[in-house]
Amino acid sequence: MKNAYTNSKRILFLHPNFPAQFRHLATALAKDDNYQVVFGTNRQEGTIPGVFKAIYEPSRTAAPQTHHYVRNLENAVLTGQGVYRIAEQLKAQGFIPDIIYGHSGWGPTLFMKEIFPKAELLCFFEWFYHARGSDADFDPSEPLSADDLCRIRVKNSPILIDLYSCDRGLSPTNWQRQQFPPEYHSKITVCHDGIDTNYFQPNPGAKLVLPRINLDLSHVSELVTYVGRGMEPYRGFPQFMEAVALIQQQRPNCHVVVVGEDRVAYGKTLADGKTYKQLMLEKLDLDLSRLHFTGLLPYHEYLQVLQASSAHIYLTRPFVLSWSMMEAMSTGCLLIASNTPPVLEMIRDGKNGLLVDFFSPQQIVDKVNEALDNSQDMMAIRTAARKTIVKNYDLETLLPQHLDWLLGKKTSLKSHGFGR
Template sequence: MALRVLLLHQNFPGQFQHLAPALVNRGDDVVAVGRRTGSYPALAGRLRWLATGGNVHNDLRHGDPERRLLAPWHQARRVVDCLTPLAASGWRPDVVLAHCFWGDALLLDDLFPAAPLVALLELDLSSPQVWGGAASPGRRQLQQWADALAIRRMAVGVTASRFQRDSYPSWLHPRLRVIHEGVDLQACAPDPLARLQLPGGVNLGPEAMVLSFAARSLEPLRGLDRLLAVLPALQRRLPRLQVVLAGACDRGCYGAAPPGSESWLAHLLARLGDSIDRSRLHTPGLLPRSQLRCLFQISRLHVYLSRPYVPSWSLLEAMACGAPVLASHDAGVEGLVLEGVNGRLLPADDPHALLDLLVPLLEQPAAAAALRLGARRHVAAHFDHRHCVSAQIELLDAVARGQELPSP
């Protein structure tokens, strides 16, 4: 029997990019609520996508702490306003899947008190595992008060990796399931003919010595400072090297805000001054998905230097495209990058080790051939989006029908 499914995510589709079409295609009645609307052209007329407006992400990063605390409440009210006409028409969800951090599910009971909630829980920000256990855990607990209330309300929670699950206290683990969103292995695949056209006329292909780095925003939390710290020496040793930093250059998204009015990229580059060759450093901003895949396909080495945090989609997509990976050895990449099998691992915050590994991996592409193959095989074995979506749907079905959930 078809389900009525409500998907809440302020940045919809977000983690539901593969799940939402799968639900619609099997005949479920799906309503999605996000900050803005968009479209799945193949699902036109079959997916109801409602927009709340507002910008809760910016509100949660505002300098006024009161505004940050109230941001989830205002987002919850926008969601209720958006869904009230639908509820008045008699529509009721059989199950709700919500990314709860921004407050989207806070007032769920005002409209749908009987609807079971599956809560997408990304990370416990106050965990000592996150950001290396840096200070101010109390403030981080306040940042995720909407998550805390969702945990009380939910039938079950979902996280994408063991590291993310383990950031939460052990008493909560029996109520959490680890299911990744998955990677589209057809879209993200090796292509020996791939080329990347960058602004300014730069055209790069597999013959170039390309070092890739990708993040939603270029900031220290994602390891930008670690890479730029060794860039002068790296460029001196490798005159043919082309470095591509893909990501928003004008803001920080996850970690601390940059000093003053500068972006983190501008701040860190200013400190390097004339010690680097800017003509061999490319910062194209946020690339469209097709161009980002081209970057991974031509990359001689993909660098992933995030502090312990939510593992980036770009890491798995780069591996699916056959890019060998050099990553910081911490809990955030455990089970994803396997030393000598699908990538190389280096001790965190060791610039000498970083430089010593970067140079031979970039100079000797043939030696990294086994890593390329291992990277693709690992993602195909564990993160094929078809298998991940099947596990997500199986969980939603069980919750909607009130079935007892198997042990995690």
């Protein structure tokens, strides 16, 4: 930890992952000698120049005998306890933060007002859980039990403690802010992390060649792409795969590239232990010579996938919006997306993207056919998609505003949104 700047403002970031949503903020602050930056995290990997990492570790996980309604709360308390112990060490070394900014829900911020009562506590509020009206009851084929209803209500416990304790909070989109109890809306500002539009930009005529994984699609004229952290129903993976089977039947020259890990990042896993990828490959008749699973890709290869895309499919339940959708828009992809609330905050059908029913593989296919058959006519939609991100969600514009908010300076951000 740097000690040369005793008069510097001290910032403590808290997030189980590193650097996650705080990457740009921590990087910018660490470059300025007026700030001393510490990042409390559970993740050993990764560094940011000038940022001191303080690794915390819960003493255990929730006990098997703990009632399943409160296991999430017990894990959050154990995390908060682990962070408290690290905070004691920082305090003993002379680091007493002026500002603490942590991700709410996992528990790292729970006890910060106890050890640092004079610090301003800021929380990143990504999601508030509801049994009705958002993600949990979205799929009619998955009805909720009484246990589900009660468990989901209790799951908000650590978030509610943070809502009460924090001085200020932030959500990345209006839709996500709207999920929180109205009585706390006055505490929550809307500001997206921001998209690096200088990096995610179009490359007209690009072809996809990734030598590292022996993927050469330089001969392909029709390329449909899909990106996700995992492959799961929350991001419409089963419907996407059903659409792929139909696309392959109708378009013999079309190739499909899927970026992401064969796992569930959000939602439930299958009871039999199979992955959703395994399930769909067994269920559907697919030409695997035209279906390419890349796994996770480094940023420069992921960018090449987006730049070469003829049509990019993004599906989501009413849930947290993926960075990948906005990065695809910034890259000028022709977006075919589900007409669900988080998407509707960004996309106007036929203007800057094409919208489909989440549950209709046939609608997805129809839009893909429309897109591929009228590629020149779609250029205006691609251009408008990028303009949407450049105008409203550009990192160069939002980062200074985000920093002003973090530091308590006057900012152009408004609690009811921005840019539109």
